[in-house]
Amino acid sequence: MKGTGILNMSFLLKGIFASSVFILIFISIVSYKHATSLTASSDALQHSYNVRNELEQVISFIKDAETGQRGYLLSHDSSMLAPYLNARDKVNKSMYSLSILAKGKPLQEANLDTLYNLITERFAYMNLLLNASGKISMNDELLHRNLMKEQEVMNKIRMRVDNMMSLEQQFLSDRKEQFKNEMSFTPLFTFLLLIFSVMVFIFAYLRLNSQVTVLRNSNEALQLSAEQINHAEHIGAFSTWRWNSKNHEIEYSDNYAALLETGVDRKQIPFRDIIEKVHPDDRAAVIAYNQTPGSRNSAPLLYRIYRSDGDLRYFSSVGKTVHTLNGSAIYLGITSDITEEYKKNLSLQERNLELEQTNKELASFNYVASHDLQEPLRIIQTYISRIQEKEKHNLSESASEYFERIRSSANRMQVLISDLLMFSRTNKAEKVFEPADLNELLAQARQDLSALIEEKKAVIDCDQLPELSVIPYQIKQLFLNLIGNSLKYAREGVSPKIEIRKRALTDEECPQFRRNPRLKYTCISVIDNGLGFEQQFAENIFVLFKRLHQKNEYPGTGIGLSICKKIAEIHSGFIYAEGFTNQGSKFHIILPEASA
Amino acid sequence: MQKEAIHVLLADDDVDDRLFFKEAFEEIKIKTNVQIVKDGMELMKELNRPDAKLPHILFLDLNMPRKTGMECLKEIKENDKFNDIAIAIYSTSASEQDIEQTFVNGANVYIKKPNDFGTLKKILTEIITVNWQYHTSGLDRSNFLLSL
Numbered sequence: 001m002k003g004t005g006i007l008n009m010s011f012l013l014k015g016i017f018a019s020s021v022f023i024l025i026f027i028s029i030v031s032y033k034h035a036t037s038l039t040a041s042s043d044a045l046q047h048s049y050n051v052r053n054e055l056e057q058v059i060s061f062i063k064d065a066e067t068g069q070r071g072y073l074l075s076h077d078s079s080m081l082a083p084y085l086n087a088r089d090k091v092n093k094s095m096y097s098l099s100i101l102a103k104g105k106p107l108q109e110a111n112l113d114t115l116y117n118l119i120t121e122r123f124a125y126m127n128l129l130l131n132a133s134g135k136i137s138m139n140d141e142l143l144h145r146n147l148m149k150e151q152e153v154m155n156k157i158r159m160r161v162d163n164m165m166s167l168e169q170q171f172l173s174d175r176k177e178q179f180k181n182e183m184s185f186t187p188l189f190t191f192l193l194l195i196f197s198v199m200v201f202i203f204a205y206l207r208l209n210s211q212v213t214v215l216r217n218s219n220e221a222l223q224l225s226a227e228q229i230n231h232a233e234h235i236g237a238f239s240t241w242r243w244n245s246k247n248h249e250i251e252y253s254d255n256y257a258a259l260l261e262t263g264v265d266r267k268q269i270p271f272r273d274i275i276e277k278v279h280p281d282d283r284a285a286v287i288a289y290n291q292t293p294g295s296r297n298s299a300p301l302l303y304r305i306y307r308s309d310g311d312l313r314y315f316s317s318v319g320k321t322v323h324t325l326n327g328s329a330i331y332l333g334i335t336s337d338i339t340e341e342y343k344k345n346l347s348l349q350e351r352n353l354e355l356e357q358t359n360k361e362l363a364s365f366n367y368v369a370s371h372d373l374q375e376p377l378r379i380i381q382t383y384i385s386r387i388q389e390k391e392k393h394n395l396s397e398s399a400s401e402y403f404e405r406i407r408s409s410a411n412r413m414q415v416l417i418s419d420l421l422m423f424s425r426t427n428k429a430e431k432v433f434e435p436a437d438l439n440e441l442l443a444q445a446r447q448d449l450s451a452l453i454e455e456k457k458a459v460i461d462c463d464q465l466p467e468l469s470v471i472p473y474q475i476k477q478l479f480l481n482l483i484g485n486s487l488k489y490a491r492e493g494v495s496p497k498i499e500i501r502k503r504a505l506t507d508e509e510c511p512q513f514r515r516n517p518r519l520k521y522t523c524i525s526v527i528d529n530g531l532g533f534e535q536q537f538a539e540n541i542f543v544l545f546k547r548l549h550q551k552n553e554y555p556g557t558g559i560g561l562s563i564c565k566k567i568a569e570i571h572s573g574f575i576y577a578e579g580f581t582n583q584g585s586k587f588h589i590i591l592p593e594a595s596a
Numbered sequence: 597m598q599k600e601a602i603h604v605l606l607a608d609d610d611v612d613d614r615l616f617f618k619e620a621f622e623e624i625k626i627k628t629n630v631q632i633v634k635d636g637m638e639l640m641k642e643l644n645r646p647d648a649k650l651p652h653i654l655f656l657d658l659n660m661p662r663k664t665g666m667e668c669l670k671e672i673k674e675n676d677k678f679n680d681i682a683i684a685i686y687s688t689s690a691s692e693q694d695i696e697q698t699f700v701n702g703a704n705v706y707i708k709k710p711n712d713f714g715t716l717k718k719i720l721t722e723i724i725t726v727n728w729q730y731h732t733s734g735l736d737r738s739n740f741l742l743s744l
Contacts, residue, residue, distance in 0.1 A: 371659060371688055371689045374688055374689075375610070375688045377711070378688060378709060378710075378711040379610075379612045379613070381711035381712065382612070382616055382710075382711055382712065382713050382716070383612075385711075385712045385713040385714060386616075386619075386713045389713060389714065410711075411711075414711065
């Protein structure tokens with residue numbers, strides 16, 4: 001989330017920058033245009049003023065000339081002629097200025113031409129009068145006519161000048177109109193634009209401010225996480241690293257120095273220093289890994305390295321390609337000191353080997369017991385049966401009895417061997433737990449014992465038993481042994497009555513039996529009315545080869561209940577017994593409802 | 597009574613077992629022709645002889661030197677020539693593993709050697725009176741291990 005926030009901000013910043021630049025350029029263009037327009041208007045005004053000025057001067061010069069001429073005509077004093085003589089030049093000068101000012105304005109140029117002709121005409125008349133001044137009198141017809149003509153031309157000149165002035169006025173007002181048109185909307189527009197840009201800047205400022213908060217928070221979180229990593233590295237004895245793609249070297253975190261116990265608080269250990277400490281046999285692998293950790297993605301590298309105190313440590317490096325936000329691939333990893341685990345692992349492996357060896361020996365012992373021991377015994381038994389059948393009549397009575405004793409001992413030995421074998425085969429290895437109906441298993445056990453049950457006229461009363469996840473044949477064996485036990489140790493003259501009861505173990509009850517307090521347990525009890533036993537032997541009876549009775553009184557090997565105990569334990573359960581001498585015994589098997 | 601003596605072949609390395617086997621058949625009142633070999637190698641040599649008279653029933657001990665009963669069983673079952681021989685495993689051990697493997701490999705019945713001569717006679721009588729031609733069609737894991 002933080003990543004995308006920062007990404008968003010960079011987009012925002014770019015947007016704000018672009019719009020600001022756009023707005024500034026726009027404002028500049030508008031202002032420039034405005035200024036240009038203003039200058040043009042001011043120029044036009046100046047121009048207009050100049051034109052009027054010149055025109056007025058022209059009129060005034062002509063008047064000066066006229067005054068000079070009139071004075072001379074009246075006084076014939078030639079000094080009066082000076083203004084007239086100057087006027088012609090001055091008029092010409094002004095006309096020249098006007099012609100420059102009028103350039104580019106055909107209407108004014110035409111007017112100016114006309115004006116020039118009129119002025120020339122005017123001066124021609126004045127000249128005419130001056131030339132004739134000696135010959136004409138004040139009331140001369142010619143004078144009068146000429147003055148009239150002059151008056152007429154002068155009027156024309158005035159008209160023309162007025163015309164030109166009003167034309168100039170027209171130009172000026174046109175120009176004003178144009179300026180007004182051009183500039184009328186600009187101030188409003190500029191103002192709006194300004195408002196808009198101010199808003200953009202305020203918005204940008206607010207966003208930036210909030211992003212800065214986000215950044216500061218991210219930064220704090222980052223610092224915290226860096227601190228956590230440092231801490232974790234220190235406690236977990238590992239160092240994180242990052243592959244530098246520029247110099248093709250792994251850059252380790254500070255803790256690498258601590259792993260090597262250099263005692264130097266250096267930020268980085270150069271690779272050439274590290275490689276010197278690596279065990280010579282592992283150097284090539286470490287160098288190869290350093291150059292291209294990415295190509296070995298996730299395959300760990302194990303190498304030995306000498307710590308500063310000379311201790312040889314086992315380091316494991318594992319790396320991974322990580323894709324950054326902008327899509328480029330970087331290689332990150334950790335290197336940890338796994339010396340302790342490695343050594344533990346080694347000793348575990350050794351122990352495993354030993355155990356495997358022991359198991360093999362046990363298995364071969366099993367085979368010896370099952371086959372090699374039974375075979376000679378079976379041969380002995382068969383020969384005895386042969387003698388007892390075939391040579392019966394050739395034997396003395398005592399010999400017959402001895403053979404019977406031999407047969408009995410051999411049979412007992414056979415039972416012992418097969419029971420012992422059964423005990424050693426009762427284990428968890430390779431046995432599969434599967435859901436099984438205990439009623440079914442109990443029925444099978446009863447079926448196997450049916451002959452004995454019938455012989456002893458036993459009554460068996462069973463509760464409905466649950467379905468549990470068990471090793472079926474072992475549970476069947478358990479029932480076989482317990483019911484067999486009850487039948488075997490029945491009281492003389494009392495027909496055996498065996499009850500098989502089931503109940504759920506309550507939470508308060510027997511917490512010592514609960515291997516896992518979260519599981520529910522079922523208690524199955526086998527209760528008989530047989531010989532029973534003294535309660536003090538209640539634990540002894542489960543010990544291998546422990547018997548409470550003389551072996552000639554009751555058959556048995558002292559293994560059956562040991563097997564029961566083993567089966568209960570394999571099923572994460574428990575078995576215990578209660579004995580009541582000459583009243584009966586109770587065997588309780590506690591099994592978890594969901595076996596591990 | 598049968599018209600033809602039942603041809604029985606035993607492969608067993610134990611001299612006592614061979615003796616009991618022979619004597620048991622002598623006492624059984626059924627006409628049989630008992631042939632005995634001492635191990636798996638000898639058994640295969642005998643069966644593969646060109647003029648061999650193949651047995652009706654082969655009793656095969658599992659634990660034999662040179663070539664075990666299991667190896668013989670596999671070899672026999674691979675060869676169509678021996679399709680008509682009924683094979684009875686005749687072994688001291690009755691381990692689940694052995695029973696399972698011989699069943700899977702196509703033996704007809706599994707006999708655990710008894711420790712009583714009378715029982716032996718009963719078992720052998722049972723085996724040779726079964727009509728294996730019919731019996732094999734209903735071959736079943738549950739009655740594979742012979743129990744009397």
